[in-house]
Amino acid sequence: MDIQLEIRDLTVAIDEVEILHGINLTVPKGEVHAIMGPNGSGKSTLSQAIFGHPKYAITGGSINFKGQDIVALAPDKRANLGLFLAFQSPNAVPGVKISTFLKQAVNARRRATDPDAKVLKIREYRELLEGTMDTLHMKREFADRYLNDGFSGGEKKKSEILQMAVLNPDIAVVDEIDSGLDVDALRVVAAGINTLREQNQMGVLIITHYPRILKYIEPDAVHIMMDGNIVNSGDKSLAHKIEEQGYDWLRA
Ligand SMILES: Nc1ncnc2c1ncn2[C@@H]1O[C@H](COP(=O)(O)OP(=O)(O)O)[C@@H](O)[C@H]1O
Numbered sequence: 199m200d201i202q203l204e205i206r207d208l209t210v211a212i213d214e215v216e217i218l219h220g221i222n223l224t225v226p227k228g229e230v231h232a233i234m235g236p237n238g239s240g241k242s243t244l245s246q247a248i249f250g251h252p253k254y255a256i257t258g259g260s261i262n263f264k265g266q267d268i269v270a271l272a273p274d275k276r277a278n279l280g281l282f283l284a285f286q287s288p289n290a291v292p293g294v295k296i297s298t299f300l301k302q303a304v305n306a307r308r309r310a311t312d313p314d315a316k317v318l319k320i321r322e323y324r325e326l327l328e329g330t331m332d333t334l335h336m337k338r339e340f341a342d343r344y345l346n347d348g349f350s351g352g353e354k355k356k357s358e359i360l361q362m363a364v365l366n367p368d369i370a371v372v373d374e375i376d377s378g379l380d381v382d383a384l385r386v387v388a389a390g391i392n393t394l395r396e397q398n399q400m401g402v403l404i405i406t407h408y409p410r411i412l413k414y415i416e417p418d419a420v421h422i423m424m425d426g427n428i429v430n431s432g433d434k435s436l437a438h439k440i441e442e443q444g445y446d447w448l449r450a
């Protein structure tokens with residue numbers, strides 16, 4: 199089994215208050231793992247710690263990604279290794295088209311993987327972008343829109359899925375992507391993630407309060423977080439149980 203993300207005994211503090219108390223999590227290549235739990239249980243703290251947000255201090259344990267401890271790496275270095283944190287993207291960027299923004303991101307990732315990599319030629323990049331958009335059933339005009347400028351909630355997610363697709367990460371961490379999405383937008387997002395999972399063997403860590411998204415993106419494993427600990431793990435039936443019974447039965 200090819201393990202890509204391995205978190206061991208991870209403790210994380212915000213402003214010197216310990217929020218995560220020793221998380222263990224193993225995600226093999228291409229698997230989809232869901233982290234569920236009530237509000238305030240520490241789910242977003244885990245996603246921010248994986249991505250290296252400076253406010254989230256790692257006080258113990260390790261985060262190993264593709265055989266390398268990434269705890270000391272800056273967020274952009276983690277991204278260049280093939281980690282993608284979805285749906286935290288910046289606000290509107292005046293005058294920057296999606297296609298331009300993505301080109302810079304793709305070239306940065308290529309250089310990080312191979313210092314000798316040449317900047318993609320215009321035609322090579324066009325082919326990559328258009329091929330990716332076709333795979334995701336997106337209209338090509340979408341790439342000519344200015345990034346996040348006047349985007350609806352659904353369009354924002356769509357641009358993030360496109361970003362995810364061209365960057366082709368090994369693992370995407372998606373934190374509460376379904377909040378505020380109508381069913382149609384949720385379907386587009388889920389279809390994009392499922393395509394990348396099937397075609398590129400992308401692994402996914404889906405962080406969610408509600409089981410709804412897991413009807414569209416079927417997890418290989420489900421982990422329940424309560425008060426900064428993973429208290430239960432199982433297969434997708436665990437998500438069904440949460441849907442029916444909530445979280446109370448897990449409280450000590
Ligand atoms: N920026 C912050 N400053 C101080 N406390 C925080 C901050 N972010 C989260 N917390 C606290 O950490 C705990 C876990 O929060 P969070 O990881 O956001 O939970 P979840 O994503 O599961 O709802 C909560 O008790 C919350 O109040």
Ligand SMILES: [Mg+2]
Pocket residue numbers: 241242243374
């Ligand atoms: Mg959260």
